Amino acid sequence: MKRSISYRQALNEAIVEEMSRDETVFIYGIDVADHKRIFGTTKNIPEKFGGDRCFSTPLCEDTLMGFGLGAAINGLRPINVHMRVDFLLLAMNQLVNMVSSYRYGAGGRLKVPLVIRAIIGRGWGQSYQHSKSMHSVFAHIPGLKVVMPTTPNDAKGLLISAIRDDNPVVFIEHRWLYDAVGEVSDEDGPIPFGVPNVLRAGTDLTVVATSWMNVEALKAAEILEKHGVSLEVLDPRTISPLEDAAIVESVMKTRRCIVADNDWTFSGFSAELASRIYSSCFGVLRSPIERIGFEFTPCPCARPLENQFYPNAINIIRAAERLLGMDPVDLSGEDFYSYENKFRGPF
């Protein structure tokens, strides 16, 4: 049966279902059990499962990560939550020196079923320490899986997969997506890692986008369709592992590609993806791949500067026009709705 639910509800359902199914699953981190419940994603979980399985902790990110590692190698399935990915950076020692390589160093005699949820986002003056994405950095590390769902269905199915995975998974959620509503199929269950999702089929140009940039890409596709241009939008969903066959297949068909990453472009996931596409589609491409991402600066606070920092549907439309040799289309009548309208501060 299909139901329409929000992204936050999808995450909540995945956690509740897995905690009900498997009593070794527990969730912890800074303010996980407070009244705000991590933007509502841990709603009712302390009440349903008790304080031993859902609890708020001292502020000690590195130790909380190592704590998860210890619990994981000793038979539990921890979910460690970070309200901002920027806070997770305090745990980079445990994540990169310990968690990612622990099974390897033990000769494979241990498993590390640890989920690290990290929230990314933007807007309302979040400035440069509440606004990063960092998935390129995590994906750079062997031994870490990195997942970045866009739709409620993917949020639920991929979080279930992450919890059931016997390896560390960094699970990155864009805050603006929490209010996104979409259909969820209860029969589908876990969604396997590494399989890109075609969000919109098209013929003229492939846009590969991550996280929120898929919302922008779909908006761009909707507008360009009115001008006779057909965009295909693909969401890799998992940054690592990355199986690029479906992406390559799409670009072989359209022969043009934009990579719109929710991150800085320099030395980032968009470069990895573009390099792979160049390797596989060399000689087929009709134009160079365009990469779209954050300005290569820290994220500024004030709205006009912030709008300059983050790419949007207009950047994608203009890039598509360049690749297709079109004149710029008139965007004056377009409504660039964003979920930001639902998001107000202070946090």
Next chain:
Amino acid sequence: MTDTINLRLYRKLYLIRKAEQTIIDNYENDEMKTPMHMSAGAEAIAAGVCLALGSHGQMLSSYRSHGVYLANTEETDLFFAELYGKSKGMAKGKAGSMHLSSVETGYLGASAIVASTLPVAVGAAFANKRKGSDSIAAVFFGDGAVDEGDFWESLNLACVLKVPVLFVMEDNGLAVHTPASRRHGYESIDNIVSQFNCSVFQSDTTDVESIYELTCRAIESVKKDGHPSFLHLKYYRYLEHVGVHEDFDSGYRSRKEFEEWYARDPVLLQREKLLTDGYDEAEIRGLERAIDDQISRSVKLAQEAQHSDKNEIYRDLSA
């Protein structure tokens, strides 16, 4: 020979000392290509604590891990094979000296980043508590670890969550070459830790039986009070920070210091005690010879073993 606590402790002490002497004797051959952080001088801590932890105990340690590994397992085949980087090592040559482990016997691993196994021990202890296990998780760390944030965070988290963990501070007064006086802006770590909901035990003894008994008390306290114990044990690092040589001519410490500690060397002290306890010289020699033979066999096996095939590099990254 009656297998008393003191004899069991001596077996561990002698095994560690002899295994490390064998490393020293063979290191120049450049077949063990891994940085050795030697346990010489600290044997009584590993032996006393591991015996007290019992067969259900779990442990994690720093990279100065030979003592803990050998005290926990008393095996040397996997140990030397790993130091020689061979396929028969416990990690098939991927771990080397700094990441020894013996998951099956409770030794959950060692790390080369100072203080980084403390949080892991707290998490392991949390899992034990959740599972209703009576296992105590111990974590061995040097006094350098006390300078790190992970020490304070782990101590605090363990006390908040009331997990059955034993913090074992192996205090040689040095972080690499820097003395505590240049690192600590306080007088007594024991006083500070005692302000946490944590029982503190401390000693500068080199007598392994005393360390064993003190650890038993620390473990009892964990079980009775339901909060962590902190066991602060002093020792003297006989060799350089990393490597198999002395470094008394390098200026940061004196041979005189070493001689004062060596006068109560834990291995020799325990051997004397066995003689006092009524074991005769021949019995002790017999025990030592059996360990010598075990180590010789292990080294030979390690030397003759194959390196892992190249595809091994890809194995064990993911489950």
